[in-house]
Amino acid sequence: MGTEQIDLSNEHIRHELAGLLNACEDREPLFHRQISTDELPSLLTDLAAFQLEGQIWRNSSGVAEAFGYLRSFHVNGAVNSDLRFFVDPAIWNDAREGTIFDWGMKLAQAGQAEHGCEVWLYSDCLPTSIWRKAALECQGFAPIRYYYQLERPLQAPIPSVECPAGYRIRPVKAPADLPAWVDLFNAAYGGQWNYVPTTVEAQAALRQDQRYCNRYDLLVVNSTGTPVAFCLGFVLSRGGSPTGWVLEIGTQPALRNLGLGRTLLAALLRRFQEDDLATVRLAVDGENPSGAKRLYENLGFTAISSEIVYGLRLASGPQLASG
Structure with missing residues (x-):
């Protein structure tokens, strides 16, 4: 199995990632729609000015079968990292998820080594996402926050x-x-x-x-x-x-x-x-x-969906470790 960094300027890579994402969407909706190749960069960066670290995992034939990306930032004396991951449904539950989590945890923990502070790894999940919830909970993540998406018709x-x-x-x-x-x-x-x-x-x-x-x-x-x-x-x-x-x-x-x-x-x-x-x-x-x-x-806004934020504390800051 090979790996490479995500290069969103590469049209072929964007096509591969959109295909993987939409294969997941067909099995277990996250965005409730198909994602286009051109739309992918803005979806991943989400208008946020965070440093994006991304990785693609390929099988022995060179076909992309999984990808993950991590965004890290400092919050109130801690390093918080947001991990998103997508795996070809044909190989769900075959330990590929664990490989992605290991990669994400290693990157997130680099912040603790550099700054000596508390480190958290987060990942979002819809309440209906059985596979994603199971993958997160298997790695020790637990629900810590709920977000709601609200909508209002402008005809009103x-x-x-x-x-x-x-x-x-x-x-x-x-x-x-x-x-x-x-x-x-x-x-x-x-x-x-x-x-x-x-x-x-x-x-x-x-x-x-x-x-x-x-x-x-x-x-x-x-x-x-x-x-x-x-x-x-x-x-x-x-x-x-x-x-x-x-x-x-x-x-x-x-x-x-x-x-x-x-x-x-x-x-x-x-x-x-x-x-x-x-x-x-x-x-x-x-x-x-x-x-x-x-x-x-x-x-006039009403809730149309909810999202669970799962979290895992990877390292304690000095004040926590000594307490």
């Missing part, structure tokens, strides 16, 4: 929501607004589970994505012009009609419960509606401490 009326007195909505002006945007994002998300601080460089790169549209990149500013809430949307076409996605939304913690998030979200929905999109979607942590799920439901 959107409530008319006005900004509170002293506040107004405007589009982001990049790059001038990015330092304030980054500070606001980190204040809004800091302390939430698996929070990864963002940077001006990461946000500038995101806004160079060909799918970025400034019309969906909104701020609420106060009377002095200081940003106090943000909302970022994208239009993504993944195996069907273009769909609006709410990627990020947040408010300065001291100004929560003033209705700023609701105002921004309604404004973004209205822009999606004006651009003739049929639906809008978003993902939310089921245990989000800011009550985000209630905000979305109050604006």
